[in-house]
Amino acid sequence: MGKGAETRERLLSIAEAAILAKGFGATSIDELIAEAEITKSGFFYHFKDKTELARALVRRYLEQDEILLDNLFKRARELNEDPLHAFLIGLKLFAEMMADLPEGHPGCLVATICYQERLFDKDIHDLTRNGTLAWRKRFIELLNEISETYPPNDDVDMVEVADFISTIVEGGIIMSKALREPEKLAGQILLFRSYIKLLFNPRMF
């Protein structure tokens, strides 16, 4: 990574932390450049305005997220080739990863942007929407594979179940923050795991 790309990455990391803690509108460029130890000109060299910073931030966030989830569920599949058990293992790994964050989850950029919709243009909203649809696609594929072997015990739409995990992670982050209980997120992910167990349990009824 060249010198320019390094400064850019540093700016993105500082901005992400600040925006997740204070919101986009309340995050000043002045504070970002103070922490990054560059000047305003330096900032505007990398991003032509605040909107472009936001765009770059979301893109980076979704890419990193994709890689993380890819690795996690690939590892889970290597530990057990049955799709249901692999998914349950993946969820446990995910919960453990969330539990290991000492200060709790720092927050999801998608959520921040949704809760400040008026500040962003269609471009950014399309990015977050496509990111969310990518989560849906990932989990639908896993769930469809599971339901081929294990018929579900309740008549539920698999798209809803696929979105359920995203809902619970987003909600769990908020509950962790609101309650000041960092472990809450992991606990809620494990409850989703409990639901999956009950939904696909072959010994039911």
Next chain:
Amino acid sequence: MGKGAETRERLLSIAEAAILAKGFGATSIDELIAEAEITKSGFFYHFKDKTELARALVRRYLEQDEILLDNLFKRARELNEDPLHAFLIGLKLFAEMMADLPEGHPGCLVATICYQERLFDKDIHDLTRNGTLAWRKRFIELLNEISETYPPNDDVDMVEVADFISTIVEGGIIMSKALREPEKLAGQILLFRSYIKLLFNPRMF
């Protein structure tokens, strides 16, 4: 309601909508007074600063929320005196209420504040935390009553299950916004209902 209280309420409603759409830091007092058609002096007559506006906003939000949930689950109990079935009816009523919001849920103030933590003092964070704990208390009581008659089919902590509904509502609001699918929230609440059905179903195993 006197003239003063009326203006105050109008200000609070305008501020709530603006803050849920743009965030606290990005909401200017100037835009609030423009929409309320009063002057800056008028604003500072009612609230000594922006922080006091936030405090009043959260208090009002949690009070209204409490009343809404009280009525909803009281009505559900009147329709069926079995605690499990009453709860399932309550969840259906809740989902229907959320589905009836034409533009989707406008957002939860607790979530907004959690995602802009650095902007608020301990006072406000205590308010949101106590609000969340009130949700927990409400649902723990309902769940404990259910589990006396219906032993749960999985070994889960009832506190986690009580928080699960709050998690799903908070997450469902974000998913609705991110996907631009207002119905998503109701669908996710109904999935929680599906979980409750599976968890307490007496015909299991």
Next chain:
DNA sequence: CAAGTACAGTACCGTCGGTACAGTTTAATC
């Protein structure tokens, strides 16, 4: 050594949160 990269420096504009304080309208109270 020329050229681009990666910034620094300086100056300026309009907006915003907040303060201060004097003046005015309206409705209830004595």
Next chain:
DNA sequence: GATTAAACTGTACCGACGGTACTGTACTTG
């Protein structure tokens, strides 16, 4: 009918911030 408090309006001002514009320069690379 005068008094008084509530509910504002009007005006002026401050420092911080987002953003623009343009010039200058150290460092690196071909």
